[in-house]
Amino acid sequence: MSKVLIIGAGGVGRVVAHKCAQASDVFTEITLASRTESKCKAIAAEIAFPVKTARVDADNVPELVALLKKEKPKLVINVALPYQDLTIMDACLEVGVDYLDTANYEPPDTAKFEYSWQWAYQDRFREKGLMALLGSGFDPGVTNVFTALAAKKYLDEIHELDIIDANAGSHGQPFATNFNPEINIREVTAPCRHWENGGWVETGALATKRSFDFPEGIGPMNIFRMYHEEMESLVKHIPTIKKAQFWMTFSDNYLKHLEVLQNVGMTRIDEVEFNGQKIVPLQFLKAVLPDPGSLGALTKGKTCIGVIARGIKDGKRKQVYIYNICDHEECFREVNSQAISYTTGVPAAVGGIMMLTGTWHKPGVWNMEQFDPEPFLERLSVMGLPHVVLEGEWPEL
Ligand code: NDP
Numbered sequence: 001m002s003k004v005l006i007i008g009a010g011g012v013g014r015v016v017a018h019k020c021a022q023a024s025d026v027f028t029e030i031t032l033a034s035r036t037e038s039k040c041k042a043i044a045a046e047i048a049f050p051v052k053t054a055r056v057d058a059d060n061v062p063e064l065v066a067l068l069k070k071e072k073p074k075l076v077i078n079v080a081l082p083y084q085d086l087t088i089m090d091a092c093l094e095v096g097v098d099y100l101d102t103a104n105y106e107p108p109d110t111a112k113f114e115y116s117w118q119w120a121y122q123d124r125f126r127e128k129g130l131m132a133l134l135g136s137g138f139d140p141g142v143t144n145v146f147t148a149l150a151a152k153k154y155l156d157e158i159h160e161l162d163i164i165d166a167n168a169g170s171h172g173q174p175f176a177t178n179f180n181p182e183i184n185i186r187e188v189t190a191p192c193r194h195w196e197n198g199g200w201v202e203t204g205a206l207a208t209k210r211s212f213d214f215p216e217g218i219g220p221m222n223i224f225r226m227y228h229e230e231m232e233s234l235v236k237h238i239p240t241i242k243k244a245q246f247w248m249t250f251s252d253n254y255l256k257h258l259e260v261l262q263n264v265g266m267t268r269i270d271e272v273e274f275n276g277q278k279i280v281p282l283q284f285l286k287a288v289l290p291d292p293g294s295l296g297a298l299t300k301g302k303t304c305i306g307v308i309a310r311g312i313k314d315g316k317r318k319q320v321y322i323y324n325i326c327d328h329e330e331c332f333r334e335v336n337s338q339a340i341s342y343t344t345g346v347p348a349a350v351g352g353i354m355m356l357t358g359t360w361h362k363p364g365v366w367n368m369e370q371f372d373p374e375p376f377l378e379r380l381s382v383m384g385l386p387h388v389v390l391e392g393e394w395p396e397l
Helices: 011-022 037-044 061-071 080-096 120-126 140-154 181-189 230-237 251-261 281-287 329-334 337-356 373-382
Strands: 003-007 029-035 051-055 075-077 100-103 131-135 157-167 192-196 200-204 209-214 219-226 243-249 270-274 277-279 301-314 316-327 363-367 387-390
Touching: 003 011, 003 061, 011 037, 011 329, 011 337, 029 037, 029 337, 051 061, 061 080, 061 270, 075 080, 075 337, 080 219, 100 337, 100 363, 120 243, 120 301, 131 337, 140 157, 140 219, 140 230, 140 301, 140 373, 140 387, 157 219, 192 230, 230 243, 230 270, 230 363, 277 281, 277 301, 277 373, 301 337, 316 329, 316 337, 329 337, 337 373
Parallel strands: 003 029, 003 075, 029 051, 075 100, 100 131, 131 363, 157 243
Antiparallel strands: 157 301, 192 200, 192 243, 209 219, 219 243, 270 277, 301 316, 316 387
């Protein structure tokens, strides 16, 4: 009997609930809890398998503890926002429940995301015999596992790593983000950092642009270098990596809107006085932008997310490109969601399966590349996200 508690009923939470229900061999009971219970109920009504719902404020540890004591899950899948990671980890420690998330902790008042806060829980989880699996989405998540696969099967040493995330789809809206707008805009407007020769090199946000020719008919698209959290754990756990960069596609239209929003102050995360009350401009902007969950029915095209690992095999230089292609419309037909939420939610469910079946289980706080990549990728493929491995040569980025 493996009961799971999913926290967060947004775009990703919907996919996790659907996918856990499809894997009822492992998840024998499912509860979906969020700040707004009506959203949980709407998702539960889409799913044939019984999904219980609950209301919880995940910023509040006593409320979380009471819910965990009542529901008695074996695992919590946290797909609320990065701000809730530490409170949910605290509640899991107090009650004795394993933990999984898809994004690292971020303090609400600083747009800074790093693993230090969650890695600091290592001893407490280990001493209690509990496990926390960090970043089990696509990027972070599957990109870490692709890198681990490159290190296990294709290269003796990885020297350079390019993680490349393309959304070649379109939702037809003037401006919208694919996942939570507040988190997305904080990430995209943060200064860029990449890893080079043992240290972080900082450059301007989205200041470095290249073109990359994506496979399977997607073709060339502009990609922009930005900081992304999986680089922090990958360069720590795979120390042969000398250079690591993360790239993402953005349309000219997205960049034009973002520039204007930044210039007029709408992306600010500090409080401003408005009509006698304090508001955070970015949170107000989120309230007027399309809900990413509503984009599913409108989005057409594909995503292509993968890693190019370059290094040495048997003394010779070698490169490998491992990627997944996912189709927005197919995702919508299956789980009422576009591919960005799908590619995040499926790996979260698969990470949960790895933990609950004991395939990946050890006390402590872990990142995805610290486990055997193959059982995860086998199950991921069966559950809707197969991957392709190409050996060849790609231009240096
Ligand atoms: P949404 O904004 O669509 O959903 C977030 C959900 O969390 C909402 O239902 C919200 O409730 C709920 N929530 C927020 N605060 C609280 C709280 N204090 N207590 C309880 N529930 C709360 O976001 P997404 O589904 O797009 O993203 C979910 C997570 O997935 C984010 O952390 C994001 O960073 C991560 N992500 C990871 C990716 C990866 O590849 N690794 C890619 C994309 C996203 P309400 O509706 O009431 O506000």
